[in-house]
Amino acid sequence: MALSVRDERITMKYGAGGRAMRSLIQEIFHDGLVTDDAPGEITLRAMDDGAALRLGSRWLVLTTDSHVVHPLFFPGGDIGRLAISGTVNDLAMMGATDVLALTCAVIIEEGFSRDDLSRIQRSMRLACEQAGARIVTGDTKVMGKGEIDGIVINTTGVALTDRVVPDSALGDGDRLIVTGTIGDHGMAVMAKRLGLAIEGTLESDVTPINALVRSALDAVPGAIVAMKDPTRGGVASALHEMAEKSGVGIIVDELALPVTDAVRATCELLGIDPLHVANEGKAVLGVRPDAVDAVLSALHHHPLGASAAVIGACTTARPGSIILDTGFGRRLLAEPEGEPLPRIC
């Protein structure tokens, strides 16, 4: 995967979760820093949501994320809630739904309001309680006025699991489930940023979903073969990455996609496809066909999974392609170079 044009300088598209970003990561981290992996390990090479290392008879799962969202406070959440949810959910996407520990490193701009810092801290605490997680160590840096825009928060998570779920094991006939409505986070942030007045409730979905994922995994052991959280780049990017790595095509039933009226209205206003918009409390699950009903039922029984839906199926035809069935016909769903919105998470 090479960049079509090799830019001499980093531009916004490289941070947007799409193809350009994966190329940059590949070039900078993968090519330079990848080491030999032990059998079964997931490391940088896999470019998954995190890493999985053998530890005795179990797996130690590790994931890290820097959060740079702008604005810091948005309908439905803030950067603190995002920092906890993002990392907890990345662990969950590897099959590790019991969080062993989180670390938290904050970089603060000189002049930042102490009240806002306290508000963010309270939000992190609440999200930790909801996830059953705790922060065990941290780091604080202050940069000068104008050297950083407000605050950024890095969280790294560790967890143990008996079974790792990769993002690359989809097979012919497997079904794709999305655990709830799509596009809520990205549209809430964008509406806030643009000062849009939208009818209805437009709120970020940012929340830890490890308990929801655990109930889905427990429904039929072994039936969920791949997972990914559709954050930057939205469901489209997640599906593209899963399809490419698994060597399958995915046919998506557009009419089955759960989208709220408020998100749909905002997307239409701005000319953006909800499939390309970030989520922060959703998962895309690849499920063996005979277990789909049981997994869907388990999701529906959890408060965070009420809108879960089967949105597509895998095919060995056209490996790596995402085919959108619109109800009127089929077309290829392109993967954007990057998410339309910078600093979404």
Place this chain on the structure above:
Amino acid sequence: MALSVRDERITMKYGAGGRAMRSLIQEIFHDGLVTDDAPGEITLRAMDDGAALRLGSRWLVLTTDSHVVHPLFFPGGDIGRLAISGTVNDLAMMGATDVLALTCAVIIEEGFSRDDLSRIQRSMRLACEQAGARIVTGDTKVMGKGEIDGIVINTTGVALTDRVVPDSALGDGDRLIVTGTIGDHGMAVMAKRLGLAIEGTLESDVTPINALVRSALDAVPGAIVAMKDPTRGGVASALHEMAEKSGVGIIVDELALPVTDAVRATCELLGIDPLHVANEGKAVLGVRPDAVDAVLSALHHHPLGASAAVIGACTTARPGSIILDTGFGRRLLAEPEGEPLPRIC
């Protein structure tokens, strides 16, 4: 530990590694996020270099650090080398000298040079090799031009150890060893920033010292009772923190402090005490008196420990105080509110 004046906004001193920063961390993270610890665990409550969690019969050690150094490239190192060394050394300071894995999250400013990014990546790779460490997962974010100054890098480290060394177990008569010359990193960065032309070689000491620490720990098992790396705030801050947590006083023999001529000259020029200047490849070790010679000998046999020296001893008199014996008399060594230099690491 309360702030004497409760600032409504965060100022640079809160990021400088001294008393002000510890108060902020205490207020924001400790008070809000500390959870009940299991017996023997080290978590946020301890405000140590990292956390230690029981994992079967061993300890899982975790540490995180964001690196914001300015300039990115300085004599003796760069932000990449710093990001690896800083986290490897924090693990080592807990007694965990075999690194299980590192995570790496970079935030890049739009327009950042790709060549510089590659140079930083090569530097990280070299430091990883020297530390016997590997990066297993990462994250990349891009912020807009002017939203972040160049690049910041967070690294989080995990390691297993059989014995955790805290920073708080100094007792009466224990000796303090510093593993080499002090002040090199801070003065190299400052000289570069100010464009000073200094006689002699002024180079940062930034390097992973886990192998050096391992050889010291192995010299006399159990003899090293406390460790701290004197980064922000320098040896003075490290000693203050160790003394305060251990409930002892420390008498420092100023003439025994190893300082290069170049660092001494720069410090005199700028009116800064080398004890207050950051290091990135040194450790302060608290050692049982009967093992001092053996530990010192082990350090001297390692290339990175050639200048190691005994610099002081603990006393039960005046707990929490650092007493500087200048050779002409004794005076109290104050802990500065913060390091004199922002963005040093």
